[in-house]
Structures are given as structure tokens and as C-alpha cells.
Amino acid sequence: MSDLLARHRAVIPNWVAVYYDEPIEIVSGKGNRVVDASGKTYLDFFAGILTNMIGYDVPEVREAVERQLATGVVHTSTVYLLRGQVELAEKIAKLSGIKDAKVFFTNSGTEANETALLLATYARKTDQVLAMRQSYHGRSFGAIGVTSNRSWKNNSYSPLNVHFLHGADRHLPQFRAMNDADYIAACVADLRHVLATTVGGDVAALIAEPVQGVGGFTMAPDGLFAAYKEVLDEQGILFISDEVQTGWGRTGSAFFGIQNHGVTPDMMTFAKGLGNGFAVGGIVARGDLMDSLHATGLATFGGNPISMAAAKATLDYVLDHDLQANAARTGAHIIAGLREAGKRLPIVGDVRGKGLMFAVELVDPATGAPAPALAARFMEETKKAGLLAGKGGLYGNALRMAPPLTLTMDEAAEGLGIIVAALETINAEVA
Ligand code: PLP
Numbered sequence: 001m002s003d004l005l006a007r008h009r010a011v012i013p014n015w016v017a018v019y020y021d022e023p024i025e026i027v028s029g030k031g032n033r034v035v036d037a038s039g040k041t042y043l044d045f046f047a048g049i050l051t052n053m054i055g056y057d058v059p060e061v062r063e064a065v066e067r068q069l070a071t072g073v074v075h076t077s078t079v080y081l082l083r084g085q086v087e088l089a090e091k092i093a094k095l096s097g098i099k100d101a102k103v104f105f106t107n108s109g110t111e112a113n114e115t116a117l118l119l120a121t122y123a124r125k126t127d128q129v130l131a132m133r134q135s136y137h138g139r140s141f142g143a144i145g146v147t148s149n150r151s152w153k154n155n156s157y158s159p160l161n162v163h164f165l166h167g168a169d170r171h172l173p174q175f176r177a178m179n180d181a182d183y184i185a186a187c188v189a190d191l192r193h194v195l196a197t198t199v200g201g202d203v204a205a206l207i208a209e210p211v212q213g214v215g216g217f218t219m220a221p222d223g224l225f226a227a228y229k230e231v232l233d234e235q236g237i238l239f240i241s242d243e244v245q246t247g248w249g250r251t252g253s254a255f256f257g258i259q260n261h262g263v264t265p266d267m268m269t270f271a272k273g274l275g276n277g278f279a280v281g282g283i284v285a286r287g288d289l290m291d292s293l294h295a296t297g298l299a300t301f302g303g304n305p306i307s308m309a310a311a312k313a314t315l316d317y318v319l320d321h322d323l324q325a326n327a328a329r330t331g332a333h334i335i336a337g338l339r340e341a342g343k344r345l346p347i348v349g350d351v352r353g354k355g356l357m358f359a360v361e362l363v364d365p366a367t368g369a370p371a372p373a374l375a376a377r378f379m380e381e382t383k384k385a386g387l388l389a390g391k392g393g394l395y396g397n398a399l400r401m402a403p404p405l406t407l408t409m410d411e412a413a414e415g416l417g418i419i420v421a422a423l424e425t426i427n428a429e430v431a
Contacts, residue, residue: 019379019391029056032404032411034388042383045401045415046390050213050245053273054317055404061276064313068305075304084308091315092284095255097264102290105303106281109244109271110138113207115283116240116267117142117160118295120205123238127161128199130191130206130237133169134394136214137207137242146207149214149394163194165228167208168218171394180221188227195235205238205266210257213245216393217352217359217400225261238289241265244272244281245357248315249324249405252331252355260354273405278310323405327355330403330412334358337416345427347374349397356407360399360423365431370395374426381422387415 001009004025024036032055035041047053054061068074068084078085089103106112121127131137131146138144145158166187170176175183195203206228212218232239246257247270254260256268266289271281282302283290290296301307318324335353338360342348349363349370362374375391378399382389390400403415 019389020383021376021380024383031055031057032407040386042386042388043403043411043415043418044388045382045403045419046388047273047402047404048277049390050250050272050402051275051277053248053250053405054276054314054323055406058276058313058317060317061310061313064309065278065306068309071305074306075301078298078300078303082303082305082308084305084312085303088308088312088315091312092270092282096268096284097256097259098266098268098284098286099264100287101284102287102296103282103284104290104296104299105308106271106283106299107279107301107307108138108281109242109269110140110143110281111299111302112244112269112271112281112283113137113143113146113240113242114140115295116207116269116285117146117205119267119283119285119289119293120238120240121160122293122295123289124202124204124236126202126204127159128201128203129160129162130194130203131162131164132167132208132212132220133164134167134212134215134218135164135207135209136212137209151396152214161200163198163203165191165194165206167220167224168212168215169394180223184221184224184227187224188231191228191231195231203235203237205240206232207240207242209242209244210246210260211251211354211357213400214392216361216398217357217402218393218398219352219354220261222261225258225263229263238267239263239265240267240269243268243270245402248273248318249327250355250357250402252324252328255324274314275307275310276314278307280307280311318405321406324355326407327405330407330409331355331358333409333412334401334416337420341420341423345423346431347371347427348423356405357402359393359401360419361393362397362399362426365427370397372396374430375399377426377429378422381425382418385418385422387418389419 026034028035093101145160241258267285274280338351342351346365350361362371364371
């Protein structure tokens, strides 16, 4: 064990998510690659943790931050007029498609979701909330309440009264056997049943991830969220789309994940990639909701000039270079290659993805059962070969990959080659 890892273990909580036996220390980065303390280079297929949306050491972002630093003001307070905050909010409000949208900036996704839940429960005067099975929305009181992924929830407490709906979690055999239309009909019937028999009155909101991130990049079938929205609208229940992982074109086919489903939510929350490494989160929502509560009045650091400069430069870069189209193109190439490899490798239980957000589930070739040990093995094998990935999912057996949206076709082919080679090695060991 390295000296730094020993010191880390002594002062950082045990539960910190560590994907590797010996996590590397990243000391520099350029383009879509990072370098560790020993000088080894890695192609980053997890973009930090979907944070480095347009790669490393991007001149446009660096220069925007340096220009702000040169003014001598890192941050004063959000009680003053901040030009960068207004300009970025205007862009996000327009892109959101939400009517009369307003934006409130936070420092993380957790804080953004907390704000959304506060607004929804206040607007509807109830603590009843709907969320999805297998979800992850953050670490705080409200956000952990609407999280159902047990490994993160871990017996924590929450003030919310939450009811979990089916969506991307088609693990039960009866759901697997159904076609999408029948499954959607069953989910909607279940939602109506929950509303009629389980909740003790009005419901504030449904919060959902369009593609479940921590849950293993799992997707509800097309049409499910639209069908849910119809039922919610009948009762005035609000829809919160958690776009922390799916925003800004990552799914290739839409700029925000929920737009893949033809649904316009009442609120969207975001964070991770927007600042390209600088801490920026936020919520974009209907103006009437945003104006209803002082909770959207002031965050000391949310919307600060440095993170706004980084975020505006990042968003402009994404739009100017049409990175959504790049995500669609490079992602389709990788997903097709993984599907092809999956056909001949019995350890591959499932390949799924949209744009530059794709996952491979590893299973025991004999029983088809989830194989988290093989996922751990994959992480070590790809690390050795110079590629960084992520893992997770309900059973810890989903390999999750989300490279920067700036990935080139050459890098896509290189990464695909490393992934397939690692899968072949592991398959040969166990199949
Ligand atoms: N929502 C989703 C979908 C996430 O994936 C995450 C983090 O992984 C969060 C919220 C929490 O964001 P943060 O870690 O910035 O608080």
C-alpha cells in the first residue's frame, strides 16, 4: 500500500467510493488523458466522475477562470449583481425548454436536489414524494430519502415520506418477460394504485433520473416517463428530472436526458460536468416555483464568479463544438463494438447505453448471476492497460463508462480495444 493510501485510510471515511484496490493519484491531465504520480498515462473513460465533461486543461476554460482571477475578485457575495451568473442562467433557462424558467446555482448535485424537494414540498404543502427504485440523488436528508439504492441509503434517516416506483429496475422475472408496452401499463397501474391506496393525501413530486447513474446506467423504456407524467398532471404532482449525470448532451440524442422521453419537467437539477471540474450545481425550474420560497434567495458560494466563468466557458464549448453530436457518434461506435463482443463472451450479461454513457453487466457464465468480483477484476485489468472506468449498479457488477464529450473517434476505438481485450482476458479465466 502506498504511503498516501495509508494516510488516506487513516483520515478519510471508510465508505469513500474506491473503484481500485490501490487508487491512483492523478497529478496532471491534458485532453482526454490523465497522468498518475508514477508518470503512467490513462485514457479517462469516466471523465473524473462525469465531472471533466470536455477533458483536461481546456484553454477556453482555463483562460475564462484566469480572466476572473485577474480582476482580484474570487468571490464576494451573491447579494451583489454577478454578470457571469446572469449570463449563464439565461443560457440554461433557454436550453431547458421550461416555460418562464429561472435558475438557482448551488455547489453540488445533492444541494440542487435538496432545493428541488424543498420547493416541491412547499408548493404542494406535503411531505409525500415519489421516487424510483434503484435511484441515487445525493447524500443529504432529503436526497438520501429519495435514494433507494441500498448500498448508499444504508439505513439512513430522512424527513420525507417516500414511495418508490418501478422504472429502470426490470430485475423481477415477471417484468423481464413483458414487452415494453405491457411493462409501462403495469408501472402506470402500480402508480395509480400507490396514489389511491398508499399515500396519505396529496403528493408533492416525482423525482427521477432519466438514465440511472449510480444504479448502473439503466434506462426506463421509452414512453414510461410520458405515461407517468399524464397521471401526475391529473393530480398536479410536480416532475423533477435529476440531470446531474445526463445533462448537456451526454446521451447524444437529447441535450437533457428527460428530453429523450418527450417530457418537459417542472424542474431539472444539474451539477457534475457543467464546471468541467469546478464545483457548480443548480436547479432550473418554473419561475413561479422558484419565486415561492426564500430557499432560492441566497447561497454564499452558489453562482460565484469563478465557477460561473468555468461553467459558461464549458457550456459554450459544448455548444460551439456540437459535442452532443460527437457523443452520439462516438458512443454509437463503442456501444456497437461492445454489443458485438458481448455476443461471444458469456461473462457479458448486458450491454446498454445512450451516447457517451454506456454500461456492461458482468455475470457468472454458469448461472447468469451478477458477478461483482469480475467487475472488480475488470477495473484492475483496464487500469493496467491505461484506461479509467467506473463500476456500480444495484449488484456492483455494472461497468459504467462516460468519457469526456470531446472523445475523438480514434480514442473511442482505442478505448473500445482496451475494454474488449480486458473482457476477453477475464472471460478466458472463468468461462
Ligand atoms: N444526482 C445524481 C443522479 C448523481 O449521480 C449524483 C452524484 O453522483 C448526485 C445527484 C449528487 O451529486 P453531488 O455528488 O454533486 O452532490
